[in-house]
Amino acid sequence: MKEIIDDIFEREGSTLITDVLVGGKRVDIAIDETGTIVEIGEKNGVRDVIDIDIAVDGSESIAIPGLVNTHTHAAMTLLRGYADDMPLQDWLTQKIWPLEAHLTGDDVYWGTKLACLEMIRSGTTAFNDMYFFMERAAEATDEMGIRGTFAHGFIDLGMEEKRETEIKATETLVSHIKGQKNPRLTAAVGPHAVYTVSPEGLRWCAEYAREQEIGIHIHVSETEKEVVDCVAQFGKRPPALLDDCGCLTPRTVAAHCCWLDEADCRLFGERGVNASHNPASNMKLAVGRAMPYHHLREYGANVCLGTDGCASNNNLDMLEEVKFAALLQKFAWNSQTLLPAEEAIRVATAGGARALGIGSGTLTVGAPADIVLVDRRKACATPLHNADSNIAYACNGGAVHTVLCGGRFVMYDRVVPGEAAILKGAAEAAAALVCRAQDAS
Numbered sequence: 001m002k003e004i005i006d007d008i009f010e011r012e013g014s015t016l017i018t019d020v021l022v023g024g025k026r027v028d029i030a031i032d033e034t035g036t037i038v039e040i041g042e043k044n045g046v047r048d049v050i051d052i053d054i055a056v057d058g059s060e061s062i063a064i065p066g067l068v069n070t071h072t073h074a075a076m077t078l079l080r081g082y083a084d085d086m087p088l089q090d091w092l093t094q095k096i097w098p099l100e101a102h103l104t105g106d107d108v109y110w111g112t113k114l115a116c117l118e119m120i121r122s123g124t125t126a127f128n129d130m131y132f133f134m135e136r137a138a139e140a141t142d143e144m145g146i147r148g149t150f151a152h153g154f155i156d157l158g159m160e161e162k163r164e165t166e167i168k169a170t171e172t173l174v175s176h177i178k179g180q181k182n183p184r185l186t187a188a189v190g191p192h193a194v195y196t197v198s199p200e201g202l203r204w205c206a207e208y209a210r211e212q213e214i215g216i217h218i219h220v221s222e223t224e225k226e227v228v229d230c231v232a233q234f235g236k237r238p239p240a241l242l243d244d245c246g247c248l249t250p251r252t253v254a255a256h257c258c259w260l261d262e263a264d265c266r267l268f269g270e271r272g273v274n275a276s277h278n279p280a281s282n283m284k285l286a287v288g289r290a291m292p293y294h295h296l297r298e299y300g301a302n303v304c305l306g307t308d309g310c311a312s313n314n315n316l317d318m319l320e321e322v323k324f325a326a327l328l329q330k331f332a333w334n335s336q337t338l339l340p341a342e343e344a345i346r347v348a349t350a351g352g353a354r355a356l357g358i359g360s361g362t363l364t365v366g367a368p369a370d371i372v373l374v375d376r377r378k379a380c381a382t383p384l385h386n387a388d389s390n391i392a393y394a395c396n397g398g399a400v401h402t403v404l405c406g407g408r409f410v411m412y413d414r415v416v417p418g419e420a421a422i423l424k425g426a427a428e429a430a431a432a433l434v435c436r437a438q439d440a441s
């Protein structure tokens with residue numbers, strides 16, 4: 001790679017990536033000053049398409065579309081390693097929620113900065129977030145230069161008063177995000193799950209999402225207990241309850257979907273729901289069953305990929321998540337051919353872009369230049385019999401060296417601007433958060 005041009009992160013001109021491997025072919029990629037891919041052609045074939053401001057030698061790199069993390073609680077980076085090896089409900093009620101009660105907006109700002117740093121370093125250019133103080137999460141994401149969809153985690157626990165508070169917080173966030181008019185930041189509604197949000201709350205979320213023309217982000221059928229309790233309380237399974245409340249739409253991202261049966265998958269396909277597979281989180285929390293990817297694909301649902309939060313993964317490396325997904329599906333459903341490498345990468349890129357309604361996810365002319373360069377000189381990428389195989393089964397985020405989002409460099413030759421300050425700020429915020437919680441207990 002050429003020496004780092006000192007203002008490369010500020011440049012807003014056009015970029016040419018030369019001689020890079022895309023889908024098994026060596027090509028040049030021309031990106032115009034608006035950050036759009038304007039030409040992908042044979043080596044040396046597209047140089048005169050743009051007035052080149054920056055040229056990047058891609059001859060030692062494989063290019064893939066920016067990875068799209070469709071389920072995070074990004075600022076949970078501050079809780080990484082705080083509570084491990086527990087069942088979901090105990091983990092939430094005994095450890096996570098008591099600590100989250102002491103979160104501040106500054107905590108979410110630093111936690112999200114750290115999350116964006118980690119995501120950029122491992123090739124993620126867009127993520128779907130559900131948490132607290134989401135205005136601060138959006139501020140951090142804008143500073144880091146990648147794309148985010150933000151939902152206030154809506155939990156009413158069946159209480160009218162809390163529902164009103166959550167409604168106001170959701171409306172405030174949505175108008176804040178829309179008011180920014182920032183193409184990289186979008187809003188969504190985030191009803192947490194059927195066991196934490198009343199049917200009245202679910203119906204409000206669905207209606208508000210429809211009215212605002214935004215997405216819905218929700219945890220669905222993560223555990224068998226969730227399904228059993230839902231049937232006992234409402235006489236129907238979570239997907240049917242959500243459908244009755246209007247929550248199943250083509251703009252819904254349903255996280256986990258582990259305990260869906262075949263009829264649930266057919267309903268998801270009929271409604272065009274996006275099912276976010278979170279294999280590392282599901283295995284770490286031992287939720288007991290893998291998402292039935294084969295049924296969701298068979299019935300036409302869009303499957304995408306997510307990491308969940310850093311307290312149940314514990315990182316945000318989507319290349320690692322691609323491997324977990326491809327292996328878990330084969331193991332869980334006893335099929336050596338289920339979710340092959342190329343398909344697993346597509347789920348993590350095009351599948352995620354479709355779920356969030358963003359134009360990236362593929363390296364094609366007219367798409368936003370959300371591009372990740374993977375280093376071919378790494379051991380995990382050598383030999384290069386098959387790039388998709390190396391990307392899905394051998395490499396992790398550590399093989400990524402350069403990342404563009406909307407044609408702008410967010411990492412260049414393994415340099416991310418402001419990294420040291422982000423690590424310091426997030427570490428200090430995490431330590432102060434735990435101290436506050438301990439002082440209060």
Ligand SMILES: N[C@@H](CCSC[C@H]1O[C@@H](n2cnc3c(=O)[nH]cnc32)[C@H](O)[C@@H]1O)C(=O)O
Pocket residue numbers: 073092096097100130131132152153154155192193219222281308309312
């Ligand atoms: N306003 C809400 C905030 C909810 S944010 C989203 C919540 O989901 C929690 N969470 C993280 N991972 C999971 C998961 O896998 N399943 C269910 N909840 C999770 C996370 O800790 C956070 O509390 C409240 O009053 O609590």
Ligand SMILES: [Zn+2]
Pocket residue numbers: 071072073219255308309
């Ligand atoms: Zn979650």
